[in-house]
Amino acid sequence: MPGPRGVLMKKPKKNKPGEKTVLGPVATVFSSVETGGWRIVRPSVDGSLCIRCGQCETFCPTNVIEVHPKEAGEDVKPVEIDLRYCKGCGICADVCPKECIKMVDE
Amino acid sequence: MKNQTKKMLDGNGAATEALQLARVGVISAYPITPQSPIAEKLSELVASGELKARYIRVESEHTAMSAAIGAQLTGVRAATATSSVGLALMHEVLGVAAGCRVPIVMPIVNRALVSPWSLWCDHQDAMAERDSGWLQFYAESVQEVLDFILIAYKIAEHDDVLLPGMVCMDGFFLSHSTQPVLVPDQAAVDDFLPPYRCKNLYLDPKDPMFINNLISPDEFSEMRYQQKVAFDNAEKVIPAVQEEFYKRFGREYRVLDAHRCDDADVVLVTIGSMAGTAKHTANRMREEGKRVGVVRIVSFRPFPYRELGAVLKGKKAVGVLDRSAGLGAQGAPVWLETVSAVPGDKSNIYSYVAGLGGRDITEKTVQDIFGQLLRVGEDPSLAPGTVTPWIDTRENAMDIRRIRTNDTN
Numbered sequence: 204m205p206g207p208r209g210v211l212m213k214k215p216k217k218n219k220p221g222e223k224t225v226l227g228p229v230a231t232v233f234s235s236v237e238t239g240g241w242r243i244v245r246p247s248v249d250g251s252l253c254i255r256c257g258q259c260e261t262f263c264p265t266n267v268i269e270v271h272p273k274e275a276g277e278d279v280k281p282v283e284i285d286l287r288y289c290k291g292c293g294i295c296a297d298v299c300p301k302e303c304i305k306m307v308d309e
Numbered sequence: 310m311k312n313q314t315k316k317m318l319d320g321n322g323a324a325t326e327a328l329q330l331a332r333v334g335v336i337s338a339y340p341i342t343p344q345s346p347i348a349e350k351l352s353e354l355v356a357s358g359e360l361k362a363r364y365i366r367v368e369s370e371h372t373a374m375s376a377a378i379g380a381q382l383t384g385v386r387a388a389t390a391t392s393s394v395g396l397a398l399m400h401e402v403l404g405v406a407a408g409c410r411v412p413i414v415m416p417i418v419n420r421a422l423v424s425p426w427s428l429w430c431d432h433q434d435a436m437a438e439r440d441s442g443w444l445q446f447y448a449e450s451v452q453e454v455l456d457f458i459l460i461a462y463k464i465a466e467h468d469d470v471l472l473p474g475m476v477c478m479d480g481f482f483l484s485h486s487t488q489p490v491l492v493p494d495q496a497a498v499d500d501f502l503p504p505y506r507c508k509n510l511y512l513d514p515k516d517p518m519f520i521n522n523l524i525s526p527d528e529f530s531e532m533r534y535q536q537k538v539a540f541d542n543a544e545k546v547i548p549a550v551q552e553e554f555y556k557r558f559g560r561e562y563r564v565l566d567a568h569r570c571d572d573a574d575v576v577l578v579t580i581g582s583m584a585g586t587a588k589h590t591a592n593r594m595r596e597e598g599k600r601v602g603v604v605r606i607v608s609f610r611p612f613p614y615r616e617l618g619a620v621l622k623g624k625k626a627v628g629v630l631d632r633s634a635g636l637g638a639q640g641a642p643v644w645l646e647t648v649s650a651v652p653g654d655k656s657n658i659y660s661y662v663a664g665l666g667g668r669d670i671t672e673k674t675v676q677d678i679f680g681q682l683l684r685v686g687e688d689p690s691l692a693p694g695t696v697t698p699w700i701d702t703r704e705n706a707m708d709i710r711r712i713r714t715n716d717t718n
Contacts, residue, residue, distance in 0.1 A: 227535065
């Protein structure tokens with residue numbers, strides 16, 4: 204059928220079981236980008252100053268920080284950050300009441 | 310007809326009846342003068358159980374539309390209504406309903422936008438949304454408020470359309486004017502409007518979709534074009550649904566309503582409740598031998614340019630009476646679209662602005678307009694001294710605030 208500016212517009216393909224044409228913006232294939240690749244600085248935690256208050260975990264907008272309780276043991280770091288997704292925004296460093304998180308060059 | 314009952318309703322009451330008949334299942338309406346009785350009455354119907362629906366008490370119109378879109382995507386007719394700055398607050402989200410093809414039908418009670426701050430009738434609110442991708446219909450009477458909402462559902466939900474729609478009624482002049490209305494029975498409406506099913510995008514955990522994701526320049530035009538096709542299709546679907554409504558309920562509607570235009574020398578283009586006054590005035594002037602006609606825009610989006618061009622062809626003069634100012638353009642909104650619709654020489658199409666901010670459009674206003682049109686129709690060279698576009702604005706406009714001040718400089 205003729206479309207705008209004389210371009211011939213193709214008819215949509217026929218729908219079949221399990222496959223159809225829909226209108227408007229929609230996605231059905233879900234994939235996640237490893238957003239850690241966007242960083243230019245990364246958080247560096249001094250565990251010896253950490254009081255495990257949990258502010259960094261609460262305020263991380265990407266939800267990649269986990270604060271472990273003392274009960275988890277000596278070998279477990281108090282603050283664990285998933286660097287695959289941490290975008291280096293620096294909010295954790297900003298909210299830490301003990302200033303034990305510093306942002307360092309990636 | 311046997312499938313209808315006469316009730317005395319005002320425009321807000323008629324809108325509420327229509328939404329109830331359409332069996333809306335979720336309501337997210339935020340009150341604003343002059344729409345508030347719609348939000349209030351719907352809450353009463355839900356509280357009493359007469360209307361089986363969930364009522365969400367939203368904190369703003371922005372949320373009202375957002376909630377309605379989310380609800381309708383789960384497979385229910387979602388209802389909201391608004392006016393003026395409420396519609397303006399919804400503006401950002403209107404585009405989501407349009408672009409994601411969610412066929413919400415929303416009553417709009419036309420009221421001026423700020424500033425100046427007004428509570429009263431003006432088309433500025435809906436005209437500001439004429440590019441929103443929503444269908445727009447303008448009612449002349451309270452009967453039409455009810456009928457147009459039912460008709461709009463059927464058009465909006467049609468497979469080939471899938472667009473949201475506004476049904477506009479003049480603030481106070483219709484919303485608060487009690488008129489006799491024939492209300493179709495529930496069974497008759499159920500037959501006309503089948504239960505709602507999501508036909509395109511939907512929110513269903515069993516068949517997940519991520520709706521309204523980011524679209525790159527590679528695909529944006531194509532998706533916008535899909536909406537254009539919907540408007541093209543609506544041009545055919547609207548008359549078909551109007552025809553079906555006529556067969557079922559006995560009231561005939563078209564995309565525009567031409568009154569005594571065939572043999573008219575001059576025609577006035579109108580929109581909304583002003584048309585009633587215009588037609589009445591035209592009838593009186595006809596008795597005096599003046600060959601005047603009135604055409605009323607019923608469907609503003611899509612704009613019935615072919616039909617309007619045909620009605621206005623060959624007229625000695627045409628006036629377009631806008632109830633909004635359309636500042637910064639050569640003329641007001643309906644005038645601009647009328648001029649575009651009429652082929653050939655357009656120099657005899659005159660823009661008029663009246664009835665802003667709740668000012669009544671009186672028989673005198675219409676008579677004065679016709680008087681000017683008849684004069685310039687005979688001799689267009691008289692136009693500069695004859696035509697006064699802001700016809701009901703007073704001479705002291707620039708001097709209307711004279712104040713005492715502490716500034717003694």
